[in-house]
Amino acid sequence: MNNPTMLTYINQEASVMTKILDTYPQQIDAVIDSKLLTSQSWLLLGIGSSYNAALSAKYYIEKKANVLVDLQQPYNYSNYDMVDPNLEVAVGISQSGQSTSTIDAIKKLSEENIYTIGVTSQPGKELSDACQRTLDILTGREQVGYVSLGFTATVLSLMLLGLRVGVKKGLISTDQESTELEEFRNIVAHFDETITKTTDFFKENESDFQNAYQFSGIAYGPSVGSIKELETKFTETVRVPADGNELEAFMHGPYLSINPEHRLFFITTNAKPNVKSKADSLIRYESQYTKHIFEINYTDQPNNSEKVLNLMNIADETKVPFLGGLPIQVLSWYITKSRGIDLSKQIFTDFSEKVHNKTEFQNYV
Structure with missing residues (x-):
């Protein structure tokens, strides 16, 4: 290739x-x-x-x-x-x-x-x-x-x-x-559709993502793994501060960092009613302090806001993470491109040699 x-x-x-x-x-x-x-x-x-x-x-x-x-x-x-x-x-x-x-x-x-x-x-x-x-x-x-x-x-x-x-x-x-x-x-069967929808979602919100200087993600249950991948991918590629949080953990300290320019991502799934209610309460609360709140929605209740990415309804929330990485990857790619970062230019190429995190140098294109 x-x-x-x-x-x-x-x-x-x-x-x-x-x-x-x-x-x-x-x-x-x-x-x-x-x-x-x-x-x-x-x-x-x-x-x-x-x-x-x-x-x-x-x-x-x-x-x-x-x-x-x-x-x-x-x-x-x-x-x-x-x-x-x-x-x-x-x-x-x-x-x-x-x-x-x-x-x-x-x-x-x-x-x-x-x-x-x-x-x-x-x-x-x-x-x-x-x-x-x-x-x-x-x-x-x-x-x-x-x-x-x-x-x-x-x-x-x-x-x-x-x-x-x-x-x-x-x-x-x-x-x-x-x-x-x-x-x-x-x-x-919904992967290609997910890529298309996420690309359109990016285009609709490109200027918002392009001007961001901090991202925070919030999820619950099985989707915490996806939001942690948002933290990893955005940090690696977009190269601004990014963090992924479990819903309740966010409410015990991290919420204090929110400011009008903060970009927040929520993952919404078919969770138990008490979990969903708590997440909805947090979205409503944070919307008082930042207008930059985005949502990735995997339920049968679509939201027509341009800040909501409505993807397939997955009834079993334990399966959501199988799809959950894909929109995050697409967003990482396009946000990075829009900010003028060329991922083909390797950085810190002596890192593995100096800190021994890999058994040999990873030669990427």
């Missing part, structure tokens, strides 16, 4: 997600061990977008596989955390397969006779060597430094792992499994 961009990979997401679904269940079955079926908890380890992807899949996995998912940052885990003596399963997530902190954490756990799985787009790299099994997310290596395709593929792959374990445990019937897969395929 000659000179791909972040948008190149965004536009490949529908076809690659279809490929992942087409390889189910064989691709998933290859990493399922008896410990996955008997363990009451899984430890997921990832950093950056890998962490956000794991957080995005967490609630779906818990719901379908009936396991407690503990999500940790690998560097702190390796250097400070005690290993749970009852832990049997650990999943290390690194799209490049070369995140030193994730590899080190997995090596530490392997010494404890814990079953380890590496989730990556690069089988054969150091993460695979450290793990007992590797789950390939089937994207190949993204040649740009700001991952999009791999993020969504990681979310889906982890969700499918949870689904398949639920089936093998007898918690989900084959008919229910088929229904779940059809729902995933239905979401994929």
Whole structure:
């Protein structure tokens, strides 16, 4: 592929997600061990977008596989955390397969006779060597430094792992499994529409985004992973302060930073009435202090405001994060372009060499 961009990979997401679904269940079955079926908890380890992807899949996995998912940052885990003596399963997530902190954490756990799985787009790299099994997310290596395709593929792959374990445990019937897969395929069928709608939404609000100097995102439940990815992607690409917050956490300190020029993003889903009511109250309150409030809406109640991006209605909020990264990626790309930032020009090229966050230099286009 000659000179791909972040948008190149965004536009490949529908076809690659279809490929992942087409390889189910064989691709998933290859990493399922008896410990996955008997363990009451899984430890997921990832950093950056890998962490956000794991957080995005967490609630779906818990719901379908009936396991407690503990999500940790690998560097702190390796250097400070005690290993749970009852832990049997650990999943290390690194799209490049070369995140030193994730590899080190997995090596530490392997010494404890814990079953380890590496989730990556690069089988054969150091993460695979450290793990007992590797789950390939089937994207190949993204040649740009700001991952999009791999993020969504990681979310889906982890969700499918949870689904398949639920089936093998007898918690989900084959008919229910088929229904779940059809729902995933239905979401994929809306990917291109989502890109188009998000692009139009950007164009309608371009001057507002172009002049922003700070973004904050607020979400709840399964969509917290998506809003954390907004924090990561906007920071990486738009390069102004950006933060992603869980709804209640925002109300305990961060709300005090709001000012008339602050840009706020809310993710709205089919949540429990008490959760939705609290989010609506916060939107109403903050609208008194800034006019720059935007919403990404996944419910059957569209809002005709130009500041609301109405996407497909997803009844099961645990599946929203499968689509949830896509509009954030599209917005990141176009806001960055509108602000004159050329993502093909690499910056801080000696970073990995100096701080050792990757096992080797990541040469991107």
